[in-house]
Amino acid sequence: MNSSTPTKSTNLNLLNFKNVSIRTFWITSISFFMCFFAWFGIVPFMPDVVKELGLTPDQKWNSIILAVSGTVFARLLIGKLCDKYGPRICYTWLLVLGAIPVVLCGLVQTPLQFLICRLFIGFIGASFVITQVHTSLMFAPNIVGTANATSAGWGNLGGGANRLGMPLIAAMVVSFGIAEGEAWRYSMVIAGTICFFMGILYYLFTQDTPEGNIKELREAGKMVTTKKDQIGFLKVLKDYRIWILFVVYAASFGIELTVYGTMDDYLQNTFQLERITAGNIVLSFALMNIFARTLGGFFGDKFGKLKGLRGRVLFLSFILTLQGIILVSFSLTTSIVIGFVFLILFSLSVQMAEGATFSVVPFINKKAIGSVSGIVGAGGNVGAFLAAILLKSKSSVAEKAAIAANEGLGEDIINSAQAAASSAAVSQGYLIIGFIVVVTGIVALAIKFSNEDEKIADTELKQSLGKLATANN
Known part of the structure; x- marks a missing residue:
């Protein structure tokens, strides 16, 4: 999948709706927002769901795990489909079909039905991959990191705005x-109904590339795909850099999902905050997606201008390592004031790391942007799955031990002991995860680009900057 650089937008003028790249940016960002809004839409109602359906603690945790597990497979598949059919058709079908389990979730009557719906609702999390593919195809090298990060950040905001x-x-x-x-x-x-109508809107008002849709371009002979131009999926899988980025995204977006998903209870158990207060704190950090991811992409682009593709990797390594150090520090904090400061810094750094990741992704393999984006995007959900398993196992064991040790001492004492045990277990889990993130940040330095790749990127960057300068004069 390829489109000529001169026709891609060299700036992010958000009010220029006549520009197809900007129009696509807005529609794909709003669609992404709605997908994440629906994906995590049930979270505020979990106490009601647990009560009405009679969910056990294990079933509640399993619903969280299933919601991120389904996305792994969907992201791997959707990336390849984007390379073949284009992001417009893929997003249309994802929104239309993804709306079905969202609607059905409101009709469930048993725990099993609820778990099945949570699994399939997770498929709409693949919207992130299409968003990144579409913005990568619409924006030039000088601004692609910023565009990717901004669309992802504003879309990811839906996971908190819900x-x-x-x-x-x-x-x-x-x-x-x-x-x-x-x-x-x-x-x-x-x-779910809103997601369905967004699918129709996407089909009517976007196109795959600035020149037009993939299908029409191929039929008109304007996009030739010879065997030499095609990249097999197996060949993509053999690129070690993709798997490093897979782990990097697991350590950034994956950890963000899990930390925010467990932070409400942790703040209540550790600092004795009210549920509403804890929820509002977590919401405020999620709202940082409005600008934090954009900062990651922005600095990725800036370092790319200064140090080439290597510069993008250096910034990614730095911000990811910093994220891990901050999470380690937070896990050891017993003061709510200091903890609050570390949470702000964690939210800022983790979202910047996500933005920085996808300032590197578009340069790994331009003939298979969809496949690369899908694999890396799936890494985020694998990270969330593994982190959730770690925290669930540690918390479950600690809580059961606390209940057994205080059996017969009264409900208030048991609840207090259970909360303290959960707090200590989750704190240890955050500590372990933080150290893993630090190691991942260092490993990211192993991502290398050939001299030829650097020269091509430098040429494209100069072309896009030249076009931008001409447009401004």
Whole structure:
């Protein structure tokens, strides 16, 4: 999949809606936002779901794990499909089909049905890959990192905005006379319906590349794909750099998902915060996606201008290592004030690391951007899965031991002991994860580019900067 650099946008002028690249940027970002909004839409209602469906603690944890597991396979598949059919068609079908399990989640009657829906809802998490492929095809090398990071950050914001948005939808539903206990069901149906209509909007108002859609370009002979131009998926898999980036994204986005997914309970158990207060703190960190990811892509582009492709890797290594150090520091904190400061720094660094990752991805293999983006994107969910398993295992063992040790001493004492045990276990888990992230940051330095790749990137960068200068004069 390839498009000529001169036709790609060299700036991110967000108000230039006549520009196909900017228009696509907005639509793909909004679609991504809605996918993440629906993907994690059930989270604010979990207490209601647990009560109504009678979920056990294990089933509750399994629903979290299933939600990120389904995305792994979807991201691996969708990247290859983007290379073959283009991002426009892939996003259309993902939104339309992905809306089905979101709607069905509002209709479930048993724990098994709920778990199955959570698994398939996870498939819409593959929207991230299409978003990154589409922005990579629409923007020139001088701005592609910033464009990728911004679209991803604003889309990822949906995973936090749902904490505020879904209760508002539920309140609206209740105002129409629906019982509060049923509001979560209607909210999921509404979220799924919006995703469905976004799929139609995507099909009508976007195109694959600045020159047009992949299918039409091939039929017109404007996009020739010979065997020499085609990159087999197996060949893509053999590139060691992709697997380093796979681990890097597992250590950034994957850890962000797990930390934010467990932080509410951790803040309550460790610092005795109220549930609403803890939830608002986590929401505020998620809202940092508005600018934090963009900063990662921005500095990736800046280092790329100064030091070439190697510069992008150096910045990625630095910010990821810093993220790990901050998480280690947070895990050892017993003061809410100091902990709050470290949480701000963690949120900033982890989201910058995500943005920096996809300032490198577009340069790994330009003939297989979709496949590369899909593999790296899947790494994020693998990281979330493994981190969730680690925290679940440590917390479960500690809580069961605390309950057994305090059996017969009263419910309040047992609950207090259980909370303290969970806090200590999760703290140890964060510590371990933090050290792993530091090691991953160092390993990222092993990503290398050939002299030829550096020269091609330098030439394309100069061309895009020249076009930008001409447009500004």
